[in-house]
Amino acid sequence: MKTFCLILLFLGLAVTGIEALNDFTKTKIFFASFNPQKYYHKDILVVNEKIPPMSSSSNKTSWIFYGYCKSDKLKSGITISKSTVENQNTSEIPIWRISSVKNKIIYRRKDNIVNSPFSYEMRDYWMTPILILSIIPSLFVLINIRRKKRNKSILEKYIM
Structure with missing residues (x-):
C-alpha cells in the first residue's frame, strides 16, 4: 500500500x-x-497541409490536417478519423475553441456533439x-x- x-x-x-x-x-x-455551450466557441481551421492515413483498410484511420485558425491565425493541427472527413470540404474545417485555452483546438464529432x-x-x-x-x-x-x-x-x- x-x-x-x-x-x-x-x-x-x-x-x-x-x-x-x-x-x-x-x-x-x-x-x-462540462458546459460546452458556455466555454466553446466556433472557429475555422484553414488547411494548408493534409496528411492522408497510412492504411485504407480501417475506418478508424485518421487524417492529419495542419493550418491556421481564422479568428487569431493560431497555427495548429488536428487529427480526424477518415469516416468523419469523407465527402466533406477539407480546405476549411469547422472546429471549436475554448476561450481560456489559447493554443488548443477541439473537433466535434460528425454530428457536431462534444464528447x-x-x-x-x-x-x-x-x-x-x-x-x-x-x-x-x-x-x-x-x-x-x-x-x-x-x-x-x-x-x-x-x-x-
Missing part, C-alpha cells in the same frame, strides 16, 4: 508540475467540457485532474501508515 501511495504521490506531483508549466491547459479543457468529459476520446483531459486530486488521499494514507508505525515502535519500547 505504501508503494502504491508513493507512486500516486509522485505521479500527481509530476502532473501538477507539468500542468503548471502549461498553464493548466488539460485541466481547463476538462472542466470546459462527454469522461469519454474515451477525452482520456488525456480527465486523467490529469484525477492524478492531481490523488495527491491528497495518498498523503493521508502515507501519514497514517507512518503514524501507525511510530505508535507501534513506541508501544514496543514500553512493553520491553
